[in-house]
Amino acid sequence: MKILKDKVAKLSFVALLITITAAMFYAPTASAHGEKSQAAFMRMRTIHWFDLNWSKEEVVVNDTMTISGKFFVFGGWPETVDKPDISFLNIGIPGPVFIRAGSWIGGQLVPRSVQLELGETYEFKVLLKARRPGDWHVHTMMNVKGGGPIIGPGKWVTVTGSMSSFTNPITTLTGQTIDLETYNLGNTYFWHAAWYGIGLLWLAYWCRKPLFVPRLIAVEAGKGDALITGTDKKVALGFGVGVIAIVAMSMASTNESFPITTPLQAGLLRGIKSIDMPVPTVAVKIEDATYRVPGRAMQMTMTITNNGDSAIRLGEFNTAGVRFMDAAVAQDETGYPDDLLAEEGLTVSDNSPIAPGQSRTIQVTASDAAWEVYRLADLIYDPDSRFAGLLFFYDQSGNRQMVTIDAPLIPSFI
């Protein structure tokens, strides 16, 4: 007796634990905050985000902001990552703190996955509508099938106001305007409660009678069939017929209320327009590149040849979203995130203008704490220790040219 009670109590406790674990086990991924833990080569050699602009730093609930810019799909895409044949322009925020009211690549709305071409540059824009107050790190993000999420630069944005005032009005093709935030909620609760109630009624009908011990005795004595009475059969028949009738009737009335429905829409979007980037008139050859671990600096020796018709200077080196700039040539005016901006992080041995037709070998040093903070230095521990990035050259009248570089990197520990 006591043993049994203990046993049942113990089992109940175990069962409760299982339940709680099971129920608490799963929550959808809410954060995209893993930018620093993503392998450095993934960030340097896949998608290069540039010309980024977060339109606001503070938004009130229900107001919108945009993140716009360009991304270059690196031509030397690593072998270990699947090509971006099926990619999805996402946004790295901790759950739906904003709703994605729109997203475009090359002017095309991209609610679905797209095909991207290596070596191409695309223009993108994401329109966000603020939903939940708080300070949120808003990252650009591209999901690549077989490659995982590729997280771009993030900037802190403050949402103010109250979530309870958030609305999401949508006008359907059948002419109604609904609030998608709460639409269909009452209907969902009603049907789930109704069916749960019917299930409980069925259970309750049987629980009025003695359950386990006496029935086991009867079944073991071969009198199991006597346990089901004529009334039981009638009640069961009633439940069976009733269930089918409710399903049929609710389906018919639903079809009457919603005569126009369409299947879910899916499928890859191809032929996304890229930007026609002018062929650069600057040629860059990396002679060697080293990373000095103690100085947190990367040193490159490069030969620059100017094949254009105006003199140029090197203004910026951009890799993994970190911008190393020579303030004498170019400055950021977009409010780029501080931790990713090294305003004077680029030192060039001779940054006087390179005249048309001229060629010059220079030493370029990109140094900033960001190498460590963003763990880009971990690159030297990669199996294929290469770095990549974008160089931006400027002429006197401010015209900009973009050149991609991709070369081996040798660490230096002294």
Place this chain on the structure above:
Amino acid sequence: MSASQSAVRSRAEAVKVSRTFDWLILFTLFFVVLGGYHVHFMLTGGDWDFWTDWKDRRLWVTVLPIVGITFPAAVQAVLWWRYRLPFGAVVAVLGLLLGEWINRYLNFWGWTYFPVNFVFPSNFMPGAIVLDVILMLTGSMTTTAVVGGLAYGLLFYPGNWPVIAPLHVPVEYNGMMMTLADLQGYHYVRTGTPEYIRMVEKGTLRTFGKDVAPVSAFFSGFVSIIIYFLWHFFGKWFGSTAFVEAA
């Protein structure tokens, strides 16, 4: 069974003790099944059940009844053959739905703020009641598997339609047509569930045109029959009356 002779003194007392056991066992059964079924269902049904923009006419209709008939079949086997109790399928589904609602409400809405109208679970109750009724009326595993399994597959889509249909109303959004469910998936950002892993409207049933849901439901029903047999046997083999006999 010696409980009625040794541990209690009168018949009235025996009845009272027996009743206490009933509630204890039912409570334990409910939560054990809830835990097991819920974990199983998350691993097999997963995203198809989490998000409205996965609840399509093909794969959702096909996959969920197949992975959902498992525990009901096993619990039925235990409760029917040993106790002649015909509520195995219903008790399993009551457990699953309770677990799912707790999870969706606390984690998806309470913790991550996905609206409930985007993340509510699928309803299995009509199929479960019909399974129990058929087993009780026929007392036959084969009939329950064949008729009940098929019904379980067939009742799934219409049983959920009243909740799903409003979300399949089309909208024009920035020059593209989509359903409200697609729009929910687009608006309420999921960083861990990019659009391309969504498995909807894929399959080889193209020749059936727009009547694809009934065809998927039939197919699902046929597979559910086989799964029913399998899990009914699991229930028979592994189910035990150990608690009760321990007395």
